[in-house]
Amino acid sequence: MQFVQDDLVQDCFDCGNVVAAWLSPTTLGRLEPVLRRLLAGRQLFVKQPDGTWRPRGSELGLAHCFEFNDLKAPALRPARY
Numbered sequence: 001m002q003f004v005q006d007d008l009v010q011d012c013f014d015c016g017n018v019v020a021a022w023l024s025p026t027t028l029g030r031l032e033p034v035l036r037r038l039l040a041g042r043q044l045f046v047k048q049p050d051g052t053w054r055p056r057g058s059e060l061g062l063a064h065c066f067e068f069n070d071l072k073a074p075a076l077r078p079a080r081y
Contacts, residue, residue, distance in 0.1 A: 011068035017047045018056060021074035027066065035064070045071060 022042055044056035052065035
């Protein structure tokens with residue numbers, strides 16, 4: 001797994017890339033309590049064509065996307081995932 005440095009890195013990922021990351025505490029705190037519980041902890045995020053990041057597997061219900069700056073300690077997942 002390849003790690004990305006914290007706040008100094010720009011989002012240079014391609015559409016469809018998957019990263020494993022936590023939501024920043026500030027972003028997590030802005031969510032409704034139910035979403036906060038669902039999205040707490042490490043998640044897989046997929047880069048969307050518009051440049052936002054969506055939790056992997058959320059295509060069936062969660063319409064909320066996040067900015068790259070909302071992700072904490074993103075790590076690129078190996079291609080087999």
